[in-house]
Amino acid sequence: MSTAGKVIKCKAAVAWEPSKPLSLEEIEVAPPKAHEVRLKMVSSGVCGTDNSVLHQKMITPFPVILGHEGLGVVESVGEGVTNVKPGDKVIPLFVPECGQCRGCNSPNSNVCVKLDFGSGEHAGLMYDGTSRFSCKGKLIHNFAGTSTFTEYTVVSDISIAKVDANAPVEACLIGCGFGTGYGAAINTAKVTKGSSCAVFGLGGVGFSAIAGCKDAGASQIIGVGSHKEKFPKAMAMGATECVNTKDLEKPIHEVICEMTNGGVDFAIECAGHIPTMMTALQSTYPCNGVAVLMGVASPKDTMPLHPGLLLTGRTLKGSVYGGRRFAQKKKSMSC
Structure with missing residues (x-):
């Protein structure tokens, strides 16, 4: 019926x-x-x-x-x-x-x-x-x-x-999950062949971002997280190495910069924590690094951003749904 x-x-x-x-x-x-x-x-x-x-x-x-x-x-x-x-x-x-x-x-x-x-x-x-x-x-x-x-x-x-x-x-x-993470790497960050990347937050979105970095041709992809049981999946998705934030004796961004000759070309944040967002930005190369933020923050959250972090050429970007369009356009509809 x-x-x-x-x-x-x-x-x-x-x-x-x-x-x-x-x-x-x-x-x-x-x-x-x-x-x-x-x-x-x-x-x-x-x-x-x-x-x-x-x-x-x-x-x-x-x-x-x-x-x-x-x-x-x-x-x-x-x-x-x-x-x-x-x-x-x-x-x-x-x-x-x-x-x-x-x-x-x-x-x-x-x-x-x-x-x-x-x-x-x-x-x-x-x-x-x-x-x-x-x-x-x-x-x-x-x-x-x-x-x-x-x-x-x-x-x-x-x-x-x-x-x-x-x-x-x-x-x-x-x-949501796959399109958001994968698209953040391909469409928003525009990861380039041979580049270095760091993905912060190893859940479904983070794994998808790693896959996007791999498909874009990145040569170094660092998965960053606090749950080491997720590292094998991150590696299977394309990460070349993983960093456990619980094992570090110095700030995460300093470790990433040491691993990448001054900072990654692209950092993608998938965790939704203000400190992680700042770490992602600080982990990029000062002259032309790109940091993409995707995590949801509280209305009361603010980033303590000093202009000097951007002055030399870094770029800070946001991404919703991986910067991708999926729906068919309806020209008869109006906003």
Whole structure:
């Protein structure tokens, strides 16, 4: 029996309030409205950003259904949707692409003004200011326009990428972890052949950044972390060596600089800690090193940055979703 146009009852992991465990609840998911798509989720990854929301390192409205790294099948579509159809296998994207705003039309940006990371008038809601989720009679917010910790979710048609019908469930990692790390090396840092690199933070994003450095042709790739059990995976992904921060008797950046004749050409930070961000910058070569920051910091966090660190030629850059665009542009949509 078709569920198109009907409210669907399903299970979801709901975060009712900050710093509390997620609660498995039966929720109601309303049908998609114009330019919206309802998905039956097949798989979802878990990202550190989801945990950042729980601990209010990133501010977003509660109650909320977290998750932004998923793979689903289109269950139904709203009026005006032309880029996907029921039955298509897709990845919901936390970075939308309206195709009309200044960011979308710039060759130097992949961030659309419709990006929802918990700020703005319609934070945690669809673009019409309402939600498709409810539980026990209460409105439940979505997260980053995706909300993948549920059996069914509703996303905008500018926040979706169609994938091969035979794509494995692990393709959910393209929704954030892999695309973010790999793209940071390829698109944001623009790692060059024969260069030296250091990747700080050896999780899924860090491993993907290492893979990006390898594919770009870097000759020295240093994985930096405090969990030595992750070193074999880092080496398998392309690291040429690993540094355990717990074993060092001097500052990490001094060790990296000694290993690389004055500093790496590229440093990619994937940990989300202010001291690590500073270390990544200090680990780059003073004359032309590039440091890329990806970790999420608290609204109260600030970097104690002295201009002298940049004066001689270093570059400090940020990267969202690896500087990559995945969605198909919707020229009929406006921001």
